[in-house]
Amino acid sequence: MEITREEIEHLATLSNFSLTEEEKDSLGADLKNIIKYISQLDELDTEGVEPTYQVFEMENVWRPDVITEQDADREALLKLAPESEQNQIKVPKVL
């Protein structure tokens, strides 16, 4: 299938990427080839087949709803953020 420049731009938006014009060209060409390859799945008859979402044989694994000790505390986690202030992660203005 053909993948248009608008579609590439739409996928970039969905992915939260700001792409250069050059990247749009090269990624667009690559994506077209990849989609062509995966489209061969059309040939396979899957009528009436149930989908498999995971190969883990178990279903819901329950645990009591209690807070257990965690491996990292607030201070250690905040230290990872590029910027923080008063126990909060700092970012540029949102609006």
Next chain:
Amino acid sequence: MKIATKENTALSMVEAALEKAREYQDFNIFTSLNDEVALKKAAIIDAKIAKGEPVGRLAGVPYALKDNFLSPEGNTTASSHILEPFKSPITATAVEKLEAEGAIMIGRTNLDSFAHGSSTENSYFGPTKNSVDDTCVAGGSSGGSAVAVALDIVQFATGTDTGGSIRQPASFNGVYGMKPTYGTISRYGVIAMASSLDVVGFFTQSPDDMDLLMSITAGKDEKDMTTLPDFYGTVSATTVKKIGIVKDFKSSAVHPEVQQALDAQVEKLAKKGYEIVELDMPVLKYALAVYYIIQPAEVASNLSRYDGIRYGFRAEDAKNLAEVYANSKSEGFMPENKRRIMIGNFVLSSGFYDAYYLKAQKARTLIIKEYEDAFKKCDFILTPVSPNPAFKLGEKVNDPVAMYLEDMMTVPASLAGLSALAIPAGTTTDGLPVGLQLIGPRRSDQNLINFAKEF
């Protein structure tokens, strides 16, 4: 496994490993070395040995850690720019278990950024070179780990395998590479790529070492709800009688010397009295297409968390929050990361979901069924690991589909969550290693490792 003793001290082993790591630095195996901590830990183990105190089953054994396992020793970068400054406050369960037995991490190994690739060329820190021929790729994504073991810098290294990332580099470098049954080893503290496929495993120089590492690290972990109840070491040994070979792989583009290695091994097993069973598995040829739908979909979801806010690299000069996200991701990811995220968002987007994602999940059911039928006819399946020996650096890096085709023989077992082991099987006339892949039913891990001794 050669462990530390009074005569062969942990310190001498760690020093030798670090020296060797430096000697081979042109291969670009490590993203960082762990000298200071490793030497300190070695001294502690030696002191215990001197006092006659008990030490673990991996006492003083230097090992290499794929750089997508979290631990506070060094930065966990996933060979990416976006995690370059990331120093983890937590430790992966697998790492904890290894270290509890006295293993000492001497360095973190290079990978394709976020484990996206089959050659280690997608690393932000440049490619790792093949252990035998430095003009060829190491394989990937766990290229650094495979080469570290192949060059005998360490006796073992950790890896992760989503669609072949342990087995293929093991094959390209002539070492053992284990992809355990899905859910065998805890993934707590391992950077997620595609969660319905990712497993933790190892590179070793012998089946016995693999068995030891599996018995140490396998098992239920409260911190990872997708670990299976303990089974490793408790499953009764199978008497292997029948080995399956897949007819359909023959018709595909397998390098003649890889085919020869398989044929020679099949003949050897037949002579030993094993029955060889030819299997018709017509759906397997679609496995790669299925994989390159499901895996990017899960990648798109797992990698959305890297946005420059809570940890890692944050792009400078962003005027608002939206720009922080977009610029951090755009600067922080490699082209292959971007391709996979965009393909993932494509197959998941409305209008395409049924045709790609849902279709692939249905095909996955058919692949699982095909293996179930196959294991009614044979105990294990033997295939090449990869259709080709190690290819040249740069040969496929600009052609994603050509690179993906390298995974066609490793992804099927991943989609079905099976156990699979890459076993060294000689070299080509050019001296490049060739590996064979032994695939077994779920939970057959220990039997597979034992059977590898027949090769």
